[in-house]
Amino acid sequence: MGLMSGLRHALRIDNWSTLNYKPLFSSPVTGMPERRAFPEAARPWVPAEDERRLAAYKLYSAYDHNQAGELAEIRDGAAARERREYGDPSMFVDTLVSHVLGREQSITVPGAEHAGQDGQDPGDATEAEMAARVQELLQEWADEELLPMRLLQAERKAVCLGDGVIHLWWDAEKQRPRITTYDPGFYFPVIGEDSDGTDFPTRVHFAWELPEDQKRGLPARLRRITYELDWIRPATASGVDRAGRPVRAPVLSEPADDEPPSPVLGRGDQVDSTGAITRIYPWSDTPSYRTVYLTDGIWLLEDLTGDVDVDSLPLDKAHFNTNGQGEVLDHLDIYQDFISVIHMPNTVPEAGEHWGQSSLAKPLQVFDEMAATDTDSARASGTTGLPMIAISGVSDHRQQFNVGPGALFTLGENGRMTAVDTSSALRELREHGHDLGDRAANVARLPAVALGTMDPSKVPSGYALELSLGPLDSNISGMRLARDHADRLIPKFVQRLFLAGQHPDWAGLKVMPAKISRGPYTPTDKAAVLDQVTTAYAAHVISLETAIRMLQDAGWPIEDAQQEIEQIQARSFEAARQLADATGDTQLVANYLGVNITPRETAPPTPQLPGLPSDATTTDPALEDQKGSGGNVS
Template sequence: MRSWRKLLIDTWGALAYKPAFQAASEGRTTRLPGSVAASWVPEEDRRRLAAYTVLAAYDTNQAAALLGEHGDNRREYGDASLIVDQTLSHLLGETQQIVVDGAEGDTAAQAREALLREWAQAEHLRLRMQYAERTAVLLGDTVYLLAWSRAKARPVLKTIDPGFYFPVLPEGAIDADEYPQRVHLAWEVPEDAATGRKGILRRVTYELGPIGDGGTRRTYPWSSQPSTITCYLTDAEWDLDQVDRAGDIDALSPARARFRSNGDGEVLNRLDLQLDFIPLVHIPNTVNGAEHYGQSSLLSVAQLLDDLAAADTDSQRASATTGSPIIGLSGARLPVDRRTGNPLPVEVEPGMVWPLGDNGQLSTVDTSAQLAELRAYVGALRDRLSVVTRLPASVLGTVSPSEVPSGYALQLSFGPLDAMVRSMRLAREAKYPLLLKMVQRLYQLGGVLPPGDNPRATISFGAYLPTDQATALDLAARGVQAGVLSLETAVRLLVGAGFPIKDAALEVELLRRSSATAA
């Protein structure tokens, strides 16, 4: 009965079997590093932070450290990191391209698309996406933060560790997409004995609230309707030795805070950002129902990874005894220590000869059969890992493409992977358009773009499965010739098949010019 009372089913329940995770989530003493169980961390966030730490340990081949002394000799060969990297590669596809609705034929939309692509190049968007999305696949979530830079005259983009992300969700929220009205970004800065600096807790808060006293209205350049809402920014820090008396992250005492300033000398204490939205986008890794947070791609295979590490460890030990077998000698003349008269340790070397007496015997312990069984067991675990992660053996590198009976059989093996990637991309379907909408609004706020409605823009992920380009080209050509496919649709079909077309709209324009010249 007690075990049922302790059962908690949530996003991170798959790690409940780990004592270190359970202790950290309950705020007890734990081997997990960092501030998982710090007093300022809200109770509902402790399980999430503990899960992040455990998952990061798997990624860096340090999960055995959570076992204490029992894991000192545990082998970990990078299986978790391989799963994360391969999942990320197929999620993002071969290309990531910004696309604006109507850019195929509308000059204004083409100009907007060109501006967003220039911004993406200047802010190294593809590089930041690699880091952010890998974090999402590994931990379950990632966070982007935007701000207007007066010096650069463009929005600047940062990626935020989800362990620093503490949203204050609305009371009674049952929709995972419901946007929080207040978000904290908080982390600890350890003390520095060399400079005498104390340990501090830093908290950056974005909060939506009424303008001024609540009666002021403001018309933002992206809307014709006056608004009474604005976003306030607060950046403060507290000494860690005073945090216990100040409360948790959402109730820290302003009286003990030290407020920071920006480059213009403005004190960041409820600074009005002149925005009616929080310039932060949280991206979950999976579609997770009513849960705000996503699920890591490693959660479902955590126990499999532990079993695989244990099997690899046993296999390594068995290989050691197989390569250097245990030898038993009787009736042999062994070297003796002249001082003590005790036999000296015997080392087995190639070419060594032991003289045996009339009844002398030499026997060895053969562990090759056990080694073969262990290797077969490791192979079975890898097959199960491939099934549960929905990554085919050819993707994980455990099967050579030459061993696949046919291309059709290979294509069928990608079915589970295809379903997984489609689901993961669905979880991001509304998030990247939201990010690019914020970028356009910040450009309007900076006077770069004119006031008015902004066209929908998104990031299109490229192909992630092997494609038959000859078949795709033939299909596109026949579709256009028969009049059942537009030229724009045909070009997008070719882009999806992996053809090196960087700009679909420009490609359509070039094709039309070529057709007109030929005519």
């Protein structure tokens, strides 16, 4: 963050400085948001460095929900309510979300496509079978957990606000990992001073205020959920303190031989030679010294006095919640050495920065100009549809005039009536609005063909269409690069949570490298792709596996690549014949076709030459004489 101080104002340059042109967001004197408009960001428990971030989230949300005028009313008065907002920012957000997600999402495990293939080493075959099994289980989990919908929720937050947050946790009741999407305004990571912004924090808070509930007699409160990666400590159990609050207390052993009780280790924990506690997790063979502690507490806002923030709330005034198993959530050891919270920035963060940038940030001023133009157009359309009339030479000045169909006006001598035509001004305003729409699309790198505003009949060729999508391609590539770590962490964390939960389907499996694959986002010429794949496969420059994958990427209805390959091979009799001629291995041909072939157990009969007895042999001297003299045997 850069700060340049002057006599009358402060210039603040940070991740949200594109909003500084709004006096509501950046005070000319302090550079901070106006607290009347953003009271949530100025709460006493909110860290000072997060105030501008939370205010920016609210401002972007106001544009997304057509409420920018309602927010501006706080400073500009009731006149700001007349602002016309037709949903252009929301349309840009929805378009970018659909493109960055792609038409479909699937979880893939490298090597799964080689399962069941012949000619592999036993180790490679076992690895391929395990990869295929892990991929199948991950896809089943994605279907049960509605993964595409969860990703859509996170992506809309990321594109609109600049950041998305996903949390994965083990549900003992449903016996599977669950996925939750959080609003980034509830997300408060503790980033160390020595961190460059890309290191994952070792302590993460989710915090939000609970409003006063008069029916239940509950005052305003603050809830905070904390995940902290720390050293493994002795076991604890649920209990109560002297004030009757539920807390966790250390478990002590029974005293023996006049020895004082000692702390008890958790299940599977050991003490090494240095006295530190270690633990081996199911996804690693190396002892770990770390675990994650979960704390879920509620504070009364009236108790939060003094210099405290979300990271320094007084624990002695907290009321800790309990989970479904009755465990008090006061530094509860959840037996995992990773914080399963994934921060998904919308853009690749700048060096030393942790947060992403909203896709609305750059074209936001253009959206303001579009709203002003739409407001002027609405006013001009009123005078065009019901024009202003000037009447002169009225004989009776007490006469009332109502302009409408069939109206009759009585005028005096030399009287006339003139209509003021404002249609030309309306036409100019509309053209200006179209220019601003194109300007916003250019700034956001969304060509007209991506927004659906281009007439398809005006596209000269597919190549011209592909060139027009160039800015969108680079934009989506950068956005998907920022999400690449999340696409890899989600299936990785899911596998670890399944192993930690000791699910029977995952017995004997290990964590495999996996990734969420996002489908294509641009229109694809399936016929052209099919022609390319057919030509390349016939020329033996690509494998059948690659050909099937290319067809999948083009949108062909192929759900399981390996199953599709098996079905193709089961009908490739000519290829099977060539395989039999090349190898002579009947079992190999059977495996290729996916059928059982029973080889013949008896030798084929000896061919009989015509005109010879069945016991005749080619060693007859007469026959040998005839063959030697070139005669024919008949």
